[in-house]
Amino acid sequence: MTSLDDLPIRDDLRGRTPYGAPQKTVPVALNVNENTHPIPEDVAHDIVARVAAAILSLNRYPDREFTALRRALADYLGHGLDVDRIWAANGSNEVLQHILQAFGGPGRSVLGFAPTYSMYGLLASGTGTRWITAGRDDDFELSPGTAVAAIREHDPDVVLLCAPNNPTGTPLSLDTITAVADAARGIVVVDEAYIEFADPGTPSALTLLEGRPRLLVSRTMSKAFAFAGARVGYLAADPAVVDALRLVRLPYHLSALTQAAALGALAHSDEMLAMVDEIRGQRERIARELEHLGFRPYRSGANFVLFGGVDDPHAVFEALLDRGILIREIGLPGCLRVTAGTEAETTAFLEAIANFAPSTRASAAATPAASTATTPASTPE
Structure with missing residues (x-):
């Protein structure tokens, strides 16, 4: 079978890859910054x-x-x-x-x-x-x-x-x-x-x-x-x-x-843009809740939030996808990006991402030490 390398394409295009955001059918798609509200x-x-x-x-x-x-x-x-x-x-x-x-x-x-x-x-x-x-x-x-x-x-x-x-x-x-x-x-x-x-x-x-x-x-x-x-x-x-x-x-x-x-x-146009205020509200909600969870949301004037503090972005991306939530890997170390969707979509994302929060990891790491300290009878003298 002929491959791309076999074709006489321009030299400056060799080795390049086309634009490609994941296209998957999931209950909550928040990866390409679409307005997820339907047209009236x-x-x-x-x-x-x-x-x-x-x-x-x-x-x-x-x-x-x-x-x-x-x-x-x-x-x-x-x-x-x-x-x-x-x-x-x-x-x-x-x-x-x-x-x-x-x-x-x-x-x-x-x-x-x-x-x-x-x-x-x-x-x-x-x-x-x-x-x-x-x-x-x-x-x-x-x-x-x-x-x-x-x-x-x-x-x-x-x-x-x-x-x-x-x-x-x-x-x-x-x-x-x-x-x-x-x-x-x-x-x-x-x-x-x-x-x-x-x-x-x-x-x-x-x-x-x-x-x-x-x-x-x-x-x-x-x-x-x-x-x-x-x-x-x-x-x-x-x-x-x-x-x-x-x-x-x-x-x-x-x-x-x-x-x-x-x-x-x-x-x-007025009716089409009526949902913009709601989207802004969900964007601010995402930023506020992510910060509360220990992530690092960056300043945003768009309909999405970039956030850092993610130990393994690809693993978190895949774990969210397994839960039916699609967000975006963008290649920045420790970061992921999520679109501000409807209130229900935002809730689904926030509930899922909480499982991978820095604050959750810190609590989990502290629990064994705390347990050992309060149960001396479980260890030999």
Whole structure:
């Protein structure tokens, strides 16, 4: 049988592995940061009606410029944005791919701050762009000084800032984003896939777009909108950037069905986002309870919590999986990541993870010594 090694693939792709989060059918799936709340029934009916109407014209190509969708996205984002400053694609991953196809490529580089979203490196390799990583500060934070020092060292063509950061959940200040935008000579992308879960009042990088034609803000409908299966991502940028992305996109890349479904969801944005407060509450509950159990939850502005203090992450991952609970191994020593789900899903996770808590281990270790001390008659004099 022919193997991948037998094929004449590009040399820079040899030895690489594709993106792959575990896909398992379990009662509690909290591993890929989905919004685990279902779409409201009345919204679902409206989306179905819009998709059904679109089916009647599937013999024709869709609107190549997806104008109605861009208008709806501009209205949702606000900040004075107009249609000519909006782009969309099949998930924010394709948006980022378009960016690297237009502004990266052979002989160019893209800089990220590790640990960060694993797809960045894969998108870089797929577009022939050199992937560079720089470090973060303690507790996965990223200060203006650290970020700017990396830009001055590496002089990248593109900078990717994940805000809040995946997989750590770390919020990113506007001070850091501003410093990066001012220091970088090329394109700066702020990936705000999880921004709707940030604490109320957290400013978006959208506030920084005016007067910065090389600053791009990427978003997705997969997370807060509970629309992961629809695959809709988008960005806001200078109109010239949107023109550049047109040069690399495939013709009619957003299907009529995708456009219809996204328009239906955006028409009910308030209802679609109504569960965000509840998810934030579960995120804080997870962090609070994990800390009480002796784990080390890190600061998160997303819909997930990264936590340390895990002696054997793979063993704990497998043990939770045996209990029907799927979370995420991310390769950070002593750490695991869990999505904030519904109240019932969070309860199931917290009850299960308590069996592996540092505080539980400490109590178990102390018990034999305490027992021996209180039962001298059981040992010979």
